[in-house]
Amino acid sequence: MKVLVLNGSPKKKSDTFRLTDAFLKGLNKDGEHEVHVVNVIEKTIAPCRGCFGCWQKMDGHCVIEDDQNEILDLYRTSDLIIWSFPLYCYSMPSHLKAVLDRTIPLVKMRMQQLEDGTVRHEALADFSKIHTLVICGCGFPNWEGNFDAVKLMCNTCFCGPDMVCVPEAPLLNVPLAAIVADPLLAKFEKAGEEYAQKMTLSPETVAELERPMISAEEYIRNVNGG
Ligand SMILES: Cc1cc2nc3c(=O)[nH]c(=O)nc-3n(C[C@H](O)[C@H](O)[C@H](O)COP(=O)(O)O)c2cc1C
Known part of the structure; x- marks a missing residue:
């Protein structure tokens, strides 16, 4: 894959x-998958100009010639796309949002209304076999509402992807917190193995991965200097 x-x-x-x-380690345990990591911040990806040139005159090709074309080529030929990003202002970082905005050459202007009433643009090709997984880390401890906006956006844009939203993510790079971070990383590795088998994650696995490493009170106390 x-x-x-x-x-x-x-x-x-x-x-x-x-x-x-950690997830990729589990997913590609046997080394049989071809994994291509794009560090989006290192790429030159201009914001979408909103010209609709890709629909009206470029036959599904963006009018801007930059690194997004390479990403679109990879997008079209991948079996699984993992969007890995920190939560920024309840959404995704702007340089990654530029990548998302500039996926519109993958669809047509033509619209279709689904049975549930939602309206979508028709895809240029059959992308139904591409799986999507979202892994989002954030700095707050878990609280209602923090991930709502990003979940809604990803659910709508990626047609109900597998999605894991992890609170207290800065603990993952604090050496003193290894005692709580390492077990979570082990769970992500296991989840990668599960994904390789089933091409989805069970709700129970997602709940395990999203469980805060420490209580909100302890986390806030540590962030605030004890
Ligand atoms: C500009 C900016 C906006 C952020 N917005 C949020 C936010 O809305 N909610 C939240 O919980 N954390 C927020 N954070 C914290 C990051 O999500 C957090 O530090 C995360 O662990 C960074 O992940 P990374 O090391 O993978 O980049 C924000 C951080 C920055 C720099």
Whole structure:
């Protein structure tokens, strides 16, 4: 299977990517998958100009010639796409959002209304076999509402992907927190193995992965300096 990982953290030592890396270790335990990691921050990807040139005159090709074309080529040929990113202002970092915005050459202007009433653009090709997984880490301890906006956006854009949202992600790069971070990383590795078998994650596995490492009170106390 071909796996495309879009790493949206701008940091060299990403908290979120520690989770994604552990997941990939489990997913590719036997080394049989082709994994391509794109560090989006290192790429030149301009914001979408909103010209609809890709629909109106470029036959599904963006008018901007930059690194997004390479990403779109990988997108079209991947079996699994993993969006790995930190939560920024309840959404994804802007450089990764530019990648998402500029996937519109993958669909047509033509719209279709689904049975549930939602309206979508028709895809240019049959992308129904591409699986999507979202791994999102954030800095707050878990609280209602923190992930709502990003979940809604990803659910709608990626047609109900598998999605794991992890609170307290900065603990993953704090050496003193290894006692709680390492078991979570082990769970992500196991989840990668599960995904390789079933091409999805069970709700029970997602709940395990999303469980805060320490209580909100303890986390806030540590962040605030004890
Ligand atoms: C600009 C910015 C916006 C952020 N917005 C949120 C947010 O809305 N909610 C949250 O819980 N954490 C927020 N964070 C914290 C990051 O999600 C957190 O530090 C995460 O662990 C960083 O992951 P990374 O190391 O993979 O980049 C924000 C951080 C930055 C720099």
